[in-house]
Amino acid sequence: MTARRLLIAAALISTLFLVVVPxxxxxxxxxxxxxxxxxxxxxxxxxxxxxxxxxxxAVIVLxxxxxxxxxxxxxxxxxxxxxxxxxxxxxxxxxxVSPIIAGICYLLLYGRQGLLGPxxxxxxxxxxxxxxxxxxxxMFVTSPFVAREVLPLMEAQGSEQEQAAVTLGASGWxxxxxxxxxxxRWALLYGAVLCAARAxxxxxxxxxxxxxxxxxxxxxxxxxELLFNDLNVVGAFAAASTLTLIALVALAVKTLLDRQH
Amino acid sequence: xxxxxxxxxxxxxxxxxxxxxxLNVRDGELIALLGxxxxxxxxxxxxxxxxxxxxxxxxxxxxxxxxxxxxQDRRTGFVFQHYALFPHMKVRDNIxxxxxxxPKDRRPPAAKIAAKVDELLQFLQIAHLxxxxxxxxxxxxxxxxxxxxxxxxGPKVLLLDEPFGALDAAIRRDLRRWLRDVHDKTGTTTxxxxxxxxxxxxxxxxxVVMGAGRIEQVGTADExxDHPASPFVARFLGATVELPVILRAGRAEAPGLDASMLERRALPDGFxxxxxxxxxIDLQRDDASPFRIRxxxxxxxxxxxxxxxTGIVLEAELPRQRGADPLKVxxxxxxxxxxxRIFPGAARKAPPAPIPLKKETHR
Numbered sequence: 035m036t037a038r039r040l041l042i043a044a045a046l047i048s049t050l051f052l053v054v055v056p057x058x059x060x061x062x063x064x065x066x067x068x069x070x071x072x073x074x075x076x077x078x079x080x081x082x083x084x085x086x087x088x089x090x091x092a093v094i095v096l097x098x099x100x101x102x103x104x105x106x107x108x109x110x111x112x113x114x115x116x117x118x119x120x121x122x123x124x125x126x127x128x129x130x131v132s133p134i135i136a137g138i139c140y141l142l143l144y145g146r147q148g149l150l151g152p153x154x155x156x157x158x159x160x161x162x163x164x165x166x167x168x169x170x171x172x173m174f175v176t177s178p179f180v181a182r183e184v185l186p187l188m189e190a191q192g193s194e195q196e197q198a199a200v201t202l203g204a205s206g207w208x209x210x211x212x213x214x215x216x217x218x219r220w221a222l223l224y225g226a227v228l229c230a231a232r233a234x235x236x237x238x239x240x241x242x243x244x245x246x247x248x249x250x251x252x253x254x255x256x257x258x259e260l261l262f263n264d265l266n267v268v269g270a271f272a273a274a275s276t277l278t279l280i281a282l283v284a285l286a287v288k289t290l291l292d293r294q295h
Numbered sequence: 296x297x298x299x300x301x302x303x304x305x306x307x308x309x310x311x312x313x314x315x316x317x318l319n320v321r322d323g324e325l326i327a328l329l330g331x332x333x334x335x336x337x338x339x340x341x342x343x344x345x346x347x348x349x350x351x352x353x354x355x356x357x358x359x360x361x362x363x364x365x366x367q368d369r370r371t372g373f374v375f376q377h378y379a380l381f382p383h384m385k386v387r388d389n390i391x392x393x394x395x396x397x398p399k400d401r402r403p404p405a406a407k408i409a410a411k412v413d414e415l416l417q418f419l420q421i422a423h424l425x426x427x428x429x430x431x432x433x434x435x436x437x438x439x440x441x442x443x444x445x446x447x448x449g450p451k452v453l454l455l456d457e458p459f460g461a462l463d464a465a466i467r468r469d470l471r472r473w474l475r476d477v478h479d480k481t482g483t484t485t486x487x488x489x490x491x492x493x494x495x496x497x498x499x500x501x502x503v504v505m506g507a508g509r510i511e512q513v514g515t516a517d518e519x520x521d522h523p524a525s526p527f528v529a530r531f532l533g534a535t536v537e538l539p540v541i542l543r544a545g546r547a548e549a550p551g552l553d554a555s556m557l558e559r560r561a562l563p564d565g566f567x568x569x570x571x572x573x574x575x576i577d578l579q580r581d582d583a584s585p586f587r588i589r590x591x592x593x594x595x596x597x598x599x600x601x602x603x604x605t606g607i608v609l610e611a612e613l614p615r616q617r618g619a620d621p622l623k624v625x626x627x628x629x630x631x632x633x634x635x636r637i638f639p640g641a642a643r644k645a646p647p648a649p650i651p652l653k654k655e656t657h658r
Contacts (some may be wrong), residue, residue, distance in 0.1 A: 040512070051392065062464035063392035108363065194375050194377065195379045195380075195381060197346050197373070197375075197379070198373060198379040198380075198381075198444075199381075199392070199396075200345070200346065200366045200367055200374060201344050201345070201346070201366060201367075201369070201371050201372070201373040202392055202445075202448055203367050203370070203393055203396055203444075203448060204367065204392070204393075204395060204396040205367065205396070208396045212381075212392075212396070213381055216381075216383040217382070217383065
């Protein structure tokens with residue numbers, strides 16, 4: 035009995051110090067100098083721009099990765115072809131590679147001295163230190179989330195329902211819309227929430243390719259770092275509190291979805 | 296609808312699943328594809344539905360080349376063993392699915408679809424289940440819904456893959472009778488796959504016995520049961536006793552065998568194999584016979600007798616013991632089958648040592 039109590043106590047204490055205290059600390063520091071100071075910092079044009087940019091990136095990345103995730107899961111779950119195992123491995127790569135490596139790859143590829151950079155620049159297309167670069171890196175880092183959630187479910191469900199729909203005369207799109215999609219909807223939503231949370235919070239890869247130009251290419255996580263380095267503690271924590279809120283909402287939605295299953 | 300399948304071949308990798316299938320299906324027929332698992336029967340069914348494609352051969356329906364018709368356009372009602380109902384739709388919507396997905400210009404108006412669904416629910420005796428989800432139904436009810444969904448599109452042919460395989464025995468018998476009824480009322484040409492011979496024989500007009508990618512025999516229940524075309528069919532239909540015999544003037548001879556109840560067969564003299572079902576063998580005490588009773592077990596209605604002799608072990612099923620002098624373990628008996636099938640050549644076991652010529656054996 036004592037051993038059990040000790041273990042529970044240890045778990046509670048470590049959770050307290052690892053999760054609860056830091057979370058509370060973010061908000062206590064953000065509001066440390068009162069609501070007015072918090073408001074002023076959040077409404078600072080650079081921070082507002084960072085919030086906006088982060089939202090834009092997420093809004094672009096999310097639908098693309100949902101489409102990619104469904105397509106990849108469908109391909110892997112429904113067909114047997116040469117290189118299928120390799121494809122599964124490829125889908126997983128962004129999880130195993132450090133995001134900063136992804137950022138550096140893009141730097142080498144699209145940079146001024148890079149492989150494709152000069153050609154693109156000649157044609158007036160700038161990828162690095164601009165929104166396209168941020169979107170590309172975020173897309174890479176968050177690409178596995180949807181596929182990873184949907185694939186096991188599709189494999190477990192098998193294709194009989196879809197075959198039944200074919201014999202009943204349904205077209206490819208009708209089968210997807212009326213049979214496949216309703217069957218994977220919770221897993222899909224779950225994957226999308228994880229993907230969105232990560233897209234909003236991504237730091238490492240983005241920091242390499244964004245150039246951190248205030249008010250132009252700074253996303254919210256980069257803005258937090260900048261403000262912190264500026265020794266603007268209230269500003270940094272205010273920005274961080276926004277990120278934290280987004281993460282908490284995502285977590286709440288995810289928990290709700292877990293119950294729906 | 297009439298259907299011709301000609302020289303159909305299909306392989307999955309190294310495995311030949313169909314090795315030249317020829318089959319004609321007549322209009323309004325109820326056909327069973329009967330065979331052990333791996334005999335290719337489900338593959339054949341899926342090819343007819345357009346869910347799989349043959350490597351060679353042709354499939355023609357009412358004179359039309361169906362291999363050029365998309366599965367969507369074939370109008371086959373396919374019923375899966377595990378129902379494959381759409382779990383997020385109510386029973387009504389499941390049944391209406393095939394009508395709801397029709398192109399706008401051919402789709403009946405909503406009221407007509409609803410009326411059709413009502414009619415089917417009535418016809419399938421599940422009128423009270425229309426508002427339920429598949430998860431709220433029993434296995435038998437689900438299979439009725441699956442059949443309703445297939446019938447709703449007015450299929451040219453109804454294809455059922457082990458339709459009762461996942462149900463327990465009592466419901467199975469019920470549904471079997473019910474399916475025969477549905478078939479007789481709708482007149483839809485129907486092909487179903489089963490590995491259960493009782494099911495095939497009870498339900499089908501004609502039974503197609505398949506083994507290892509080939510059709511072994513096509514016929515009515517009686518034809519196949521009494522005159523199996525090959526050792527495979529004989530074995531598959533329960534003739535588990537294989538007795539090596541020597542044919543002489545059309546009559547089987549072997550030590551301990553009294554074949555006097557069997558008809559003479561127009562087969563050349565020589566080695567042959569006699570296929571017997573355990574229930575067709577009567578035993579008579581005969582101390583000169585090499586067969587000896589090793590074990591007797593009772594199943595209630597029957598006694599199962601295990602025998603050995605001449606290097607083989609075999610089983611006979613006798614009705615419950617009557618009379619004063621029951622057979623006992625250790626008794627020597629001779630086999631007196633009242634039916635049997637003879638195929639020339641030694642089947643599985645080596646023939647017995649040639650018996651010395653006698654003028655009259657086992658009369």
